[in-house]
Amino acid sequence: MDVFYAFLPQLVVVLVLLLIEQRKGQAPHDGWRNLQATLLQIGSVVLLVPLLRGWTGPALLDGAHLPFWAGFLIFFVVRDGLEWLFHVAQHRIPFLWAMHSLHHSDPNMSALTTQRHYWADPLIKQVTIWSATLMVITPTAAIYAAFGIASLWNFFAHADLPINFGRWSWVLNSPAYHRRHHSTQPEHYDQNFAAVLPIFDLLCGFYRRPEGRPATGMPRRPQSLGEMLIWPLIWNKPRVAEEKRDAPASAPHLQA
Numbered sequence: 001m002d003v004f005y006a007f008l009p010q011l012v013v014v015l016v017l018l019l020i021e022q023r024k025g026q027a028p029h030d031g032w033r034n035l036q037a038t039l040l041q042i043g044s045v046v047l048l049v050p051l052l053r054g055w056t057g058p059a060l061l062d063g064a065h066l067p068f069w070a071g072f073l074i075f076f077v078v079r080d081g082l083e084w085l086f087h088v089a090q091h092r093i094p095f096l097w098a099m100h101s102l103h104h105s106d107p108n109m110s111a112l113t114t115q116r117h118y119w120a121d122p123l124i125k126q127v128t129i130w131s132a133t134l135m136v137i138t139p140t141a142a143i144y145a146a147f148g149i150a151s152l153w154n155f156f157a158h159a160d161l162p163i164n165f166g167r168w169s170w171v172l173n174s175p176a177y178h179r180r181h182h183s184t185q186p187e188h189y190d191q192n193f194a195a196v197l198p199i200f201d202l203l204c205g206f207y208r209r210p211e212g213r214p215a216t217g218m219p220r221r222p223q224s225l226g227e228m229l230i231w232p233l234i235w236n237k238p239r240v241a242e243e244k245r246d247a248p249a250s251a252p253h254l255q256a
Contacts, residue, residue: 009148009149009152010115010152010155013111013152013155013156014111014112014114014155017110017111017155017156017159017161018110018111018112020159020161021110021111021159021160021161029106029108029110029112029113029160030106030107030108030112030116030221031110031112033106033116033221033222033228034106034110034112034113034115034116035112036225036228037102037115037116037117037118037119037228038112038115038116040119040228040229041115041117041119041121041122043119044119044120044121044122044123045122048122048123049122049123049126052123052126052127053127054126054127054130054131054134055130055131055132055134055135056134057135059134059135059136059137059138060135060136060137061074061136061137061138062137062138063075063137063138063139063140063143064138064140068140068142068143068146071137071139071140071143072142072143072146072147074136074137075133075137075139075143075147076146076147076150077197078133078136078137079129079133079147080195080196080197080200081197081200082129082132082133083129083195084193084194084195084197084200084201085129085200086125086128086129087193087195088193088206091190091193095232096124098231098232098233098235098236099117099118099120099121099231099232100117100118100121101218101231101235101236102116102117102118102222102228102231102235103116103117103118104182104216104217104218105217105218105220105221105222105235106182106216106217106221107216107217107221108160108216108217109158109160109178109179109182109216110158110159110160111155111156111158111159111160112158113158113182114154114155114157114158118228118231118232119228119229150196151196153172153173153196154173154195154196156174156175157173157174157175157177157178157195157196158175158178159175160175161175162175162176162213163175163176164176164177164210164211165177166209167209169198169209169210170198170199170201170202170207170209171198171199172196172197172198173194173195173196173197173198174210176210176211176213177192177194177198177210178192178194179210179213179214179216180192180208180210180211180214181193182216182217183214183215183216184214184215184216184217184218185214185215188208188214190206191206191207191208192206192207192208192210193206219238220234220235220236220237220238220239223239
């Protein structure tokens, strides 16, 4: 029951965004596969992540000794920055890209794409960026809860909605900003990695002001639950002769 209440805000936000997407007359999404990926993610977080020992040592800062607003801001910026760094690594390190390509395989990005990640991603994060965050600051339960609410912005950023912050796009991620990251156009590759705060893209040269509504997806996407379970082993293997002819020789989003 605790797990249900933990994921209830996500469910509400997704349903609202899907309703708005439908009213806007957007194209059908790969909803069933996205739902399967979400359930695999939940299973991984609930059953497997607790088996891995994350950081339990002291932190540089103790959130309990800080004003709530200060503790939350520090935790949020550190965690969002590390999520950004991990995302960049997913586009640079081949075995991470093999997993992350599942997220980019959605042929029409939507709010449901948000949790379309490989089930082993949380296991790697548990012993890397999640632990690194806890080395910087120990959050209170209230800080964790506030961060969970703030993280719901990721669902909005993935929504299939024509929302562009224009000249203010460097302030917060938006559907237009993140759609450029998922674009199939080669000139858009390796841009706009931000989870919530594009300032990290801006500082490191990955920021591009969004424009238009580029197509999303990859030459291959999973066709079954079994394929999703072993996706890193098959992501770049063509299914049929037509795909073999058209599929790229290497990852479209992965730089050598």
